[in-house]
Amino acid sequence: xxxxxxxxxxxxxxxxxxxxxxxxxxxxxxxxxxxxxxxxxxxxxxxxxxxxxxxxxxxxxxxxxxx
Numbered sequence: 001x002x003x004x005x006x007x008x009x010x011x012x013x014x015x016x017x018x019x020x021x022x023x024x025x026x027x028x029x030x031x032x033x034x035x036x037x038x039x040x041x042x043x044x045x046x047x048x049x050x051x052x053x054x055x056x057x058x059x060x061x062x063x064x065x066x067x
Contacts, residue, residue: 016052019045023057030057 015037022033034045050056055063 012048013052015039016049019049019057020053020060023060033057 019033019037022028022036023030026033028036030046031042034042037045039045039048046056046058049060053060
Protein backbone atom coordinates (compact mmCIF):
# COMPACT_ATOMS: atom_id res chain seq x y z
CA UNK A 1 0.00 0.00 0.00
CA UNK A 2 2.85 2.37 0.76
CA UNK A 3 4.07 2.05 -2.82
CA UNK A 4 0.60 2.66 -4.23
CA UNK A 5 0.42 -0.80 -5.76
CA UNK A 6 -2.46 -3.15 -5.09
CA UNK A 7 -2.14 -6.90 -4.63
CA UNK A 8 -4.14 -7.32 -7.85
CA UNK A 9 -1.65 -5.19 -9.80
CA UNK A 10 1.24 -7.25 -8.45
CA UNK A 11 -0.56 -10.47 -9.44
CA UNK A 12 -1.22 -9.09 -12.93
CA UNK A 13 2.42 -8.10 -13.34
CA UNK A 14 3.56 -11.56 -12.29
CA UNK A 15 1.08 -13.29 -14.60
CA UNK A 16 2.03 -11.07 -17.54
CA UNK A 17 5.71 -11.64 -16.85
CA UNK A 18 5.12 -15.39 -16.94
CA UNK A 19 3.13 -14.99 -20.16
CA UNK A 20 5.94 -12.99 -21.75
CA UNK A 21 8.39 -15.75 -20.87
CA UNK A 22 6.10 -18.48 -22.28
CA UNK A 23 5.49 -16.54 -25.49
CA UNK A 24 9.23 -16.27 -26.03
CA UNK A 25 10.21 -19.81 -25.05
CA UNK A 26 7.31 -22.09 -26.01
CA UNK A 27 5.21 -22.86 -29.03
CA UNK A 28 1.99 -23.04 -27.00
CA UNK A 29 -0.96 -21.22 -28.50
CA UNK A 30 -1.94 -17.83 -27.12
CA UNK A 31 -5.06 -19.42 -25.63
CA UNK A 32 -3.05 -22.09 -23.81
CA UNK A 33 -0.65 -19.48 -22.46
CA UNK A 34 -3.55 -17.30 -21.29
CA UNK A 35 -5.00 -20.31 -19.47
CA UNK A 36 -1.66 -21.29 -17.91
CA UNK A 37 -1.30 -17.74 -16.59
CA UNK A 38 -4.73 -17.77 -14.97
CA UNK A 39 -6.77 -15.75 -17.46
CA UNK A 40 -10.30 -16.96 -18.07
CA UNK A 41 -10.39 -15.63 -21.62
CA UNK A 42 -7.85 -15.08 -24.35
CA UNK A 43 -9.37 -11.69 -25.16
CA UNK A 44 -8.95 -10.43 -21.58
CA UNK A 45 -5.38 -11.72 -21.58
CA UNK A 46 -4.61 -10.01 -24.91
CA UNK A 47 -6.13 -6.73 -23.66
CA UNK A 48 -4.04 -6.74 -20.47
CA UNK A 49 -0.90 -7.83 -22.29
CA UNK A 50 -1.20 -5.03 -24.83
CA UNK A 51 -1.84 -2.46 -22.09
CA UNK A 52 1.31 -3.61 -20.26
CA UNK A 53 3.74 -4.18 -23.14
CA UNK A 54 2.32 -2.04 -25.98
CA UNK A 55 1.71 -4.90 -28.38
CA UNK A 56 -0.43 -8.02 -28.53
CA UNK A 57 0.94 -11.50 -27.81
CA UNK A 58 0.69 -12.29 -31.53
CA UNK A 59 2.59 -9.14 -32.48
CA UNK A 60 5.29 -10.02 -29.94
CA UNK A 61 5.68 -13.49 -31.43
CA UNK A 62 6.03 -12.05 -34.94
CA UNK A 63 8.85 -9.75 -33.86
CA UNK A 64 10.69 -12.53 -32.03
CA UNK A 65 10.31 -15.56 -34.30
CA UNK A 66 13.22 -14.76 -36.59
CA UNK A 67 15.95 -17.37 -36.82
